[in-house]
Amino acid sequence: MKTSFVILTALTGMAVIVPRIQADDELGSAVSFAVMGNTTVTSTGNTVLNGNLGVYPGTAITGFGPGTVNGTTYIDGTVAQQAGIDAQIAYTALGGESPSQSLTGEDLGGQTLAPGVYQFTSSAQLTGLLTLNAERNPNAQFIFQIGSTLTTAVDASVVLENGAQAGNIFWQVGSSATIGTGSVINGNILANASITLNNGASLNGSALALNGAVTLDDNIINIESVPEANSLEVLVIFGALVGAGAGWGWWRGSLKKLKS
Secondary structure (H helix, E strand, O other): OHHHHHHHHHHHHHHHHOOOOOHHHHHHHHHHEEEEEOOEEEEEOOOEEEOEEEEOOOOEEEOOOOOEEOOOEEEOHHHHHHHHHHHHHHHHHHHOOOOOEEOOOOEOOOOEEOOEEEEEOOOEEEOOEEEEEOOOOOOOOEEEEEOOOEEEOOOOEEEEEOOOOHHHEEEEEOOOEEEOOOOEEEOEEEEOOOEEEOOOOEEEOOEEEOOOOEEEEOOEEEOOOOOOOOHHHHHHHHHHHHHHHHHHHHHHHHHHHHHO
8 A cells, every 4th residue: 555655646746747848849959949040030129039049051140239149149050950950840740730720811819719729721910919728738739820921910919828838839830920019929930931020029939930031120039948846846746755755665664574
């Protein structure tokens, strides 16, 4: 009975230690890049990138400084090349997911969406506020398959509710993405062509342009990181460690009895 209890306690603790953010699984080495361009990356104003910056096979990056890169800049070379390859693999995989709902012709603004795969056979537009509700599942994914362009209006925003994580949101764009002035967007943008962030727009995620340029204008882009364990998780992990220690003591006692 004691052995079963110890094993169950340890397994319960291990279950909550599993990382909850899945962007690294989807994006591979590209997950560390705030911005990755194929031809060029240009910035105007005081853009801040909290993550790596890269371009491949192009070699032109301009505007840093005054822009700031809180990470490493890769121009051409094997690291940038691999990030581009991994981004392409992710783009293809995301496009292969089976849609759970079609939103073709609908504006994303004003909607509240549960986890799922949402398809636009042509363009997608976000005007106003889009709410993504993870329903208290921090592993919940939101995938948007967009046949052509993604465009957000001025001051559009994507709001996260009930455990939704920016690293689990993917915008797979068939051509180009244009983020409107002052917009606040959550999720990783993978565009088959180019990505433009207009003045003052911010992105929590990665901007990955597979076959075009990334154009920035006084923006902030933060790559997503694994959140720290909350207090409940800490207690469960602590319980697992205590249980494992108790189990080790029980086994040592049993072995001593057998030897005597």
